[in-house]
Amino acid sequence: MSRVRVLLLNQALGPLDYRVPYGMEVEPGSIVLAPLGPRQLTGVVWEADRLAAESVGDNRLRPLVQAYDLPPLAAPLRRLIEWTADYYLAPTAAVLRMALASASALEGGRTVTEYRATGLVPERLTPQREQALERIGERQGLCRELAMAADVSDAVIRGLIKTGAIEAVEVSVDDPFPTPDPDHAPPALEAVQREAADIFVEAVRTPDFAPFVLHGVTGSGKTEVYFEAIAEALRRGRQTLVLLPEIALTEPFLKRFAARFGHEPVAWHSGLRQSQRRRAWRAISTGDAKVVVGARSSLFLPYRDLGLIVVDEAHETSFKQEDGVQYHARDVAVMRAKLERIPVVLASATPAIETRQMAEIGVYKEVRLPGRYGAAELPDIEAIDLIAEPPPRGRWIAPRLVTEIKETLERGEQALLFLNRRGYAPLTLCRHCGHRFQCPNCTAWMVEHRLVSRLACHHCGHVMPPPEFCPECKEPDSLVPVGPGVERIADEVKALFPEARTAIVTSDTIWSPAKAAEFVARMEAGAIDIVVGTQLVTKGYHFPNLTLVGVIDADLGLSGGDLRAAERSFQQIAQVAGRAGRGEKPGRVLVQTHEPGAPVISALVSGDEESFYAAETEARREAAMPPFGRLAGIIVSSEDLAEATETARLIGRTAPNVENMAVFGPAPAPLAMLRGRHRQRLLVHAARSLDVQDVIRDWLGKLEWPRGVRVAVDVDPYSF
Numbered sequence: 001m002s003r004v005r006v007l008l009l010n011q012a013l014g015p016l017d018y019r020v021p022y023g024m025e026v027e028p029g030s031i032v033l034a035p036l037g038p039r040q041l042t043g044v045v046w047e048a049d050r051l052a053a054e055s056v057g058d059n060r061l062r063p064l065v066q067a068y069d070l071p072p073l074a075a076p077l078r079r080l081i082e083w084t085a086d087y088y089l090a091p092t093a094a095v096l097r098m099a100l101a102s103a104s105a106l107e108g109g110r111t112v113t114e115y116r117a118t119g120l121v122p123e124r125l126t127p128q129r130e131q132a133l134e135r136i137g138e139r140q141g142l143c144r145e146l147a148m149a150a151d152v153s154d155a156v157i158r159g160l161i162k163t164g165a166i167e168a169v170e171v172s173v174d175d176p177f178p179t180p181d182p183d184h185a186p187p188a189l190e191a192v193q194r195e196a197a198d199i200f201v202e203a204v205r206t207p208d209f210a211p212f213v214l215h216g217v218t219g220s221g222k223t224e225v226y227f228e229a230i231a232e233a234l235r236r237g238r239q240t241l242v243l244l245p246e247i248a249l250t251e252p253f254l255k256r257f258a259a260r261f262g263h264e265p266v267a268w269h270s271g272l273r274q275s276q277r278r279r280a281w282r283a284i285s286t287g288d289a290k291v292v293v294g295a296r297s298s299l300f301l302p303y304r305d306l307g308l309i310v311v312d313e314a315h316e317t318s319f320k321q322e323d324g325v326q327y328h329a330r331d332v333a334v335m336r337a338k339l340e341r342i343p344v345v346l347a348s349a350t351p352a353i354e355t356r357q358m359a360e361i362g363v364y365k366e367v368r369l370p371g372r373y374g375a376a377e378l379p380d381i382e383a384i385d386l387i388a389e390p391p392p393r394g395r396w397i398a399p400r401l402v403t404e405i406k407e408t409l410e411r412g413e414q415a416l417l418f419l420n421r422r423g424y425a426p427l428t429l430c431r432h433c434g435h436r437f438q439c440p441n442c443t444a445w446m447v448e449h450r451l452v453s454r455l456a457c458h459h460c461g462h463v464m465p466p467p468e469f470c471p472e473c474k475e476p477d478s479l480v481p482v483g484p485g486v487e488r489i490a491d492e493v494k495a496l497f498p499e500a501r502t503a504i505v506t507s508d509t510i511w512s513p514a515k516a517a518e519f520v521a522r523m524e525a526g527a528i529d530i531v532v533g534t535q536l537v538t539k540g541y542h543f544p545n546l547t548l549v550g551v552i553d554a555d556l557g558l559s560g561g562d563l564r565a566a567e568r569s570f571q572q573i574a575q576v577a578g579r580a581g582r583g584e585k586p587g588r589v590l591v592q593t594h595e596p597g598a599p600v601i602s603a604l605v606s607g608d609e610e611s612f613y614a615a616e617t618e619a620r621r622e623a624a625m626p627p628f629g630r631l632a633g634i635i636v637s638s639e640d641l642a643e644a645t646e647t648a649r650l651i652g653r654t655a656p657n658v659e660n661m662a663v664f665g666p667a668p669a670p671l672a673m674l675r676g677r678h679r680q681r682l683l684v685h686a687a688r689s690l691d692v693q694d695v696i697r698d699w700l701g702k703l704e705w706p707r708g709v710r711v712a713v714d715v716d717p718y719s720f
């Protein structure tokens, strides 16, 4: 009789053994359906010697229900799942869940009903219907999606379906994806680009692990260079994964890719609907999807024959997952490449110190593109000292920046103002009694969002209507917004330049790839003069007519003082500065700051990136901070404050006495309350040589805590 070990998609369960019924064929990696009590769960057959299970006598084994007709998960992916679970101290099943895309990829019907416009004009054409048809254009999707794309209610779409202006289309999850053509429209590369591309092409031809850092200033043509590596993978019939940090970036990327390769790649992100997800997952597992572009979760998909991984904007902190399995996609990408024995390219204009260090010691090979492509020059960066040249009271744009914006508009060019703060004002205060509006669930202020007229907590999503009077002292007209968010800056811009067409770009206004595409189209058509945006606009966009960038508050990122504050600030400003002057017209960047002498600012102004990084790296080395030492956060949370505190103290008290390791805390976590849970934090600081995961596993494994308490370990934390 054959007996197999199965890793089930249930975090609370360890692997279990099953009997393989007569006639069923399974091997390690096979995706199966297994009985559990009265239920049936999806799982994957695993090598019995790699995961321990409770031992059960042969006669008590239950038979598997079914083996899915899908390719088994390959050994390198199984090893990646184990490694990720091990390294990030996460349940193996939770990592497996990402590979199977929560199994939604496996279940459900084989066809979906989508809708598209027929071109018929309905008899009764209301303004809403007109807007809907206009915005839907060629788009096809679920009723809900069309409604969202057109900014109308579902009812409008359903009404249009009745009139025949929109029709239903059946889509099969087995419909193939077109294969991109490596020779569709290759660019003529510059000599430096050619040299860099050749290195990657050679690596794609060699069946070996090869980690690269593609380090080139913004606009240096990195994308064109790694496209050559993708072309080579395509010629060899192998798959490529391109990881992007932000869903908002996928749409422009898809277009650009299609221009080079004739067809769009397969997109994978959280915005996909079930049917798309299922179709993409299948095509990835059969090898039919040749190029996949996705957010971090696409890293765990079951590629049939992966030949190359590219991590674009590799320095981005959004690659760090902060919920569930708290992994860093950049690091897992390198591990996957190692296990698959393929090249991985980390592309960035501002590589992280961790990445630079790996290049420094020769583990990663650095490939540089020193200048911008073609005639484009890097923009000139200047600081505006807010103490010497302050904006008028109640305003945030300094006179010099106002003048620059004016001149930019007069030349018919576009300007971008950057402030990394959503909403209108970060705090609302009662002038009379001092009352501040705080989130009831979090240690955070309620942020005013005037566009949608409400206050919102950026941590838990709690919202309330804008208050008319102070709840404390009941004084009318005493509430004042404190400080600016992008909406407030946009108001200031409108007051200064009433004729200019402005756009606000934040996750509130660009919440879908369709919205991002719309923004890009309007920018390209010159329908926007001034963009006011958060970090969302710092990424990847290429607008040749954008020549002025103003950074409203360069000091914002420096407060808080965590390990990466200065580095992150540098990256963010360098990236947003990189949006200026990407075409033939030169760009100019003005950075407003209270501290023009701060190392970050002087590095940006002088362009002396190297000494800034050298100093930052040295400081980390001296303090034995990452990448020279290791950190792990232990977050203890509970709805009950006493329980959280007691458990955290218990963990603190039982900290093992290990050489080369120190434990700090417990102390209230930076967000002491989050979504109604009180949070305490311990920070473990260890030498690189120490297997800190092993120590923590051992330590926490011996402890018990009340049911309502959650203990999460954040290995290589980003926020602490």
Ligand code: ADP
Pocket: 187, 188, 189, 190, 193, 216, 217, 218, 219, 220, 221, 222, 223, 224, 225, 373, 542
């Ligand atoms: P990066 O990714 O380094 O920011 P991009 O790859 O986006 O730079 O290149 C910047 C601009 O220069 C883009 O508009 C791109 O199309 C153009 N470009 C880069 N290399 C070439 C080339 N060899 N031929 C034509 N255009 C190029």
Ligand code: ZN
Pocket: 439, 440, 441, 442, 444, 457, 458, 459, 460, 461, 462, 675
């Ligand atoms: Zn909240």
